Amino acid sequence: MPPSTDLSFQPLSDEFAQDPYRFYTALRQKEGLTYYEPFDIWLASRFEDVSRIVLDESMVRSMEHMATAEEIATQKRAGNWHDMPHHSRFVQFSLLDSDGDVHDRLRKQVFKLFTPVMVGKLRSDIQSYVDSLFDGLSGRQEIDFIEDLAAHVPGHIIGRVLGVPDEDCPQLRVWSENIVQFFDIDRSDERKELAERNTTEFYHYLQKLKARREAEPQDDLMTLMIEAERQGQMNHDEFFSTAMLILMAGHGSTIDVLGSGLHALLRFPDQMERLRREPELMKTAVQEMFRFESPLPFFHRYCTQEVEFGGRTFAKGTKFGVLYGSANRDPDQFPSADSFDVARTPNWHIAFGRGPHFCLGNHLARLDMDIIFSTLLKRYASIELADPEPVYKRGLSVRGPKSLKIALRTA
DSSP, X not given: OOOOBOTXXXXXXXXHHXXXXXXXXXXXXXXXXEEEGGGTEEEEOSHHHHHHXXXXXXXXXXXXXXXXXXXXXXXXHHTTOOSOHHHHHHTSSSSTTOOHHHHHHHHHHHHGGGSHHHHHTTHHHHHHHHHHHHHHTTXXXXXXXXXXXXXXXXXXXXXXXXXXXXXXXXXXXXXXXXXXXXXXXXXXXXHHHHHHHHHHHHHHHHHHXXXXXXXXXXXXXXHHHHHHHHTTSSOHHHHHHHHHHHHHHTTHHHHHHHHHHHHHHXXXXXXXXXXXXXXXXXXXXXXXXHHHTOSXXXXXXXXXXXXXXXXXXXXXXXXXXXXXXXXXXXXXXSTXXXXXXXXXXXXXXXXXXXXXXXXXXXXXXXXXXXXXXXXXXXXXXXEEESSSSOOBOOSSSOOOBSOOEEEEEXX
C-alpha cells in the first residue's frame, strides 16, 4: 500500500508561518515517521529520531553514490532543479551537499578560520561595527530591527572574513536571499529563474574578486582558498561553490535568528529583564534563541542502506526530512520546551546540526548575536514592539520574521 500522507501538515500556509509548533506537536504525537507526499519524504519530528538520522554515517546529503546520472537527472526534472547551469554547478553542489572524502577535503580548507580562537579575534572589529550602526540610529525612537540593524551585521562580517570589500556586502545579501529561496518547497519557474540569474551574477562577481586577490594576496579566506586550489585541494567549481556557500550561510539564517531572538525576549519580558540584571547569561541566552526558534528548521538525508524506524523498514535511497525546529521543542528532551529560558542548562539543542555537517559558522553567528544583544540592552532602557505581532516568513526551510518594528527609549 502507498504510504499515508498527513494532509493537516501545510508548511506553505500562513498558519504554519505564524506558529509551526502546533503542527510539529501533532507530528511528534504520531507513531514513527510521517510521509509528506509533495516532497516524497519521510519527516522525523522527535529529537531522538532526528538525532539518530543526522548522526548515522549511512545517512548522506547527496544521492550521487546511490543513483545513476540518468536517475539523478530524472529526479532533478521532477523537482524542477534542471536547466540551471550555474545553480547546478555552484549551489546544488556544495560543501553542505557533499559527503565522505569530498566533504572532509573541502571543509578542511576553510575550517581553520572558523575555530573559536580565530573567531574570537574578530570581537573588537564586530563590536566597533555594531557600535557604528547603533550610533547611526541615535535619536530614533522607532526602528525596524531587521532592516536597520540585524541585516547589516552577519553578511558584513563574513564578507570581511572572505575578503569582500565593505561596500559590496549589501549586494551579497540580495544575491544570497534570491538564491537560497529556491531550496524551499515552492519551486515555481519564476523562483527558478530568479535563483539562476542571481547565481550567475554572484559567480561573475566572485570571478573578478578572485582575480584581484590573485594579483594582490591579502590576509583573508579568499587568498587561502586560492592557495588551496593551486595545491589541488579544490577545483574551479569547488572554489566558487565554497565561496558562495560561506557568504550565503553568513546572511539569512543569522539575520532570521536575530529577529526571532529579539521577538522571544519581547514575548517573555521577564527573561529580558533577567538578562539585563545578569548579563553574564548572554551566552546561554543566545543558545536558547537558537533552540527556541531554529532559523534553519529543515534539512534532508538519504539512507545508503535499508533502515528500520518505528517498526517500518525503509529501502535504500529513501529520503528523510529532519525537522530541527520540531526536535528543539520536544518536551521529552527539553523541560518546558515552549518556554523561553535565558539560563537553560543543559541546552543540547540541534539547531546547528550534528555529526559531519555540524554548522561551520556556529561560533561566528553566536559571537555576532552576543555582541548585538549585549549592546542593545546596554544602550536602551526600554524595548517594546511598535506594531502588532510580526509576520514570519513562509516555508519549511526558514524561520524568522520579515520585519520587527520596535520602540526604543535610551538608557
